[in-house]
Amino acid sequence: MKNLFNALTNTILQKSESNGGLEIGQSAPEFSLIDQHQQPCKLTDYHGKWVVLYFYPKVETPICTKEACSFRDHNEALISKQAVILGVSVDSVANHQAFANHHQLPFRLLADTKGLVAKQYNALLDLKVKRFAKRHSFIIDPQGRIAKIYRNVNANQHVTEILEDLSELQHEN
DSSP: OOHOOOOOOOOOOHHHTTTTTTTSSOOOOEEEEEESSSSSSEGGGGGTEEEEEEEOOTTTTTHHHHHHHHHHHHHHHHTTTTTEEEEEEEEEHHHHHHHHHHHHHHHHEEEEEHHHHHHHHTOEEOSSSSEEOSSSEEOOOOOOOOEEEEESSTTHHHHHHHHHHHHHHHHHO
């Protein structure tokens, strides 16, 4: 039974690892969501800045908390690179607010309760009875184009990887 579960999980993950039509250099899909402060947030609000858009499955789970706290701990380094962090999950605004308060997260967490934005970015795992955002991230350049796509995120080293990639991408521009 365990082997069957592993095989099914691997099949689902392999199917989900395609870029879903998203490619580096194309315009990032636009969105408008509500953040943990009940304020609207649109991607166009950040044109002229680098955006780190990261999707995560669920607030207050161990790996999601580790990843969010890593972004928190590296927030100043990201700001110094003229980058803003936007976290997205299918959790409610209230859950995002509690999560941000509990872990003192200084960046915006966006509630994609219907999973529509996650779906646009091919970052939605829809199990029919439950939906989750996949742990995928994107760097969006100041012109609103996708500069980097991360489909295999390791929460332990992800922010360091993003900082290195931002340096390289900014050097190229």
